[in-house]
Amino acid sequence: MDQLRDRIIKEFGPYGFKYFRETIWSSSLQQVDLPRVRSFLLKNNFNHIDVSLIIPQNEETCRMRWSTHYQQSGQCVSSMHKVPIPAGSNHLKLTFCYTTSDVRHNSQAQTVVVANALRLVFGVPIARELIITRYFSESTSASETFSDEGYASQFDNQELNMFDNPAIEQAELIEIPEDAAILLDKSFAQTFPSERFILMWLAFEAIIHSVIKEGSNGEKRKAFFEKILKSDIANKEVLRLFKLRCDIFKEGQVSGQNIENDCWSLYAAMQLLVMKDCEQRRAYLLGYESILKQQDIASK
Known part of the structure; x- marks a missing residue:
């Protein structure tokens, strides 16, 4: 050598x-x-x-x-x-x-x-x-x-969602598309967070297409997060993630140090997307909005 x-x-x-x-x-x-x-x-x-x-x-x-x-x-x-x-x-x-x-x-x-x-x-x-x-x-x-670029990502360190009040096991899910499940499976196996984000975004789009049938991709995202969830905060965050997706897909630009956090935020958005209208989804949304508000304050 x-x-x-x-x-x-x-x-x-x-x-x-x-x-x-x-x-x-x-x-x-x-x-x-x-x-x-x-x-x-x-x-x-x-x-x-x-x-x-x-x-x-x-x-x-x-x-x-x-x-x-x-x-x-x-x-x-x-x-x-x-x-x-x-x-x-x-x-x-x-x-x-x-x-x-x-x-x-x-x-x-x-x-x-x-x-x-x-x-x-x-x-x-x-x-x-x-x-x-x-x-x-x-x-x-x-x-x-x-050799391997191995480390414990946020998904490795994530605490299990064993929530009560409302009981997490009572959450109701939509039928998750098979292609989305395959993409998610591959994304969580990735070492590099930029690769993980790309696969997660593709899974996110596959799910949103199964939830909202009509309109463009942007209209479908807005219809779910702004009109169904009635959350300007979540809708704004998903729009930010979409712009990051465009930077990666079209410009080859990756946000570097923040990409792990971007993966987590996309994961949280997908959690909301796969849940039917139930107490658990409302609790998840409140938690997601709270974290996004804190991040917005910290960045100012």
Whole structure:
């Protein structure tokens, strides 16, 4: 690995690239096809990316896996453990080159974009699973190694909704569309909150279409939150989330530090959306409005 790292620094350093992100993927790609992958990346303006194959000769190399579990008290705990990478296993290595550490930090989504471009053109097995991520620079003698980007999100730390007065178990739900349930299932499995938000929003839209049959998407959202729930506060928040959705979908912009909170707010809006008119929905709405009011005061 050190020899590969030194080669990349020597090759790209003279062109002003001093910071690097190395990603290693399980892959079925063969050595003979590497030139075709390189040609594809250049053809599509995926520049300054080194492509190679690596095959560990023993099981001394490990990846780090995060596991999240709950203690008897309900406390969420995230811990990391080593998992040996099988000897003789085939891996695609993509190394991204940057001029500054800030550019590298702000280009994290590039890894996902490039990997999925390869998957869509050459087939998913070309980059099946991200095994290891390494960061290194021209000035450091050692690299920082990561594997899973695991941590306990707000959904991991969420307290269970065991409410009384009104009793939560008496809540009445609409029939949740199957496609929305599948999207939600995938969203809660995501490591990155921006990916989680995108899938949650798609699930939200699938649900709103099943609740309100007529009108445009915006009219349906307004019909539910402003006219059915009669909540200007909730309607305003859903409009804000829609604008965030547009930033992500159309502009590729993500709100960064606040995206976890945005995911939670969208989750709360969906809780209201899937409940029929019942005491539990009214209690949830009061709680949601209260939190939004507090956030609005704190931001001023």
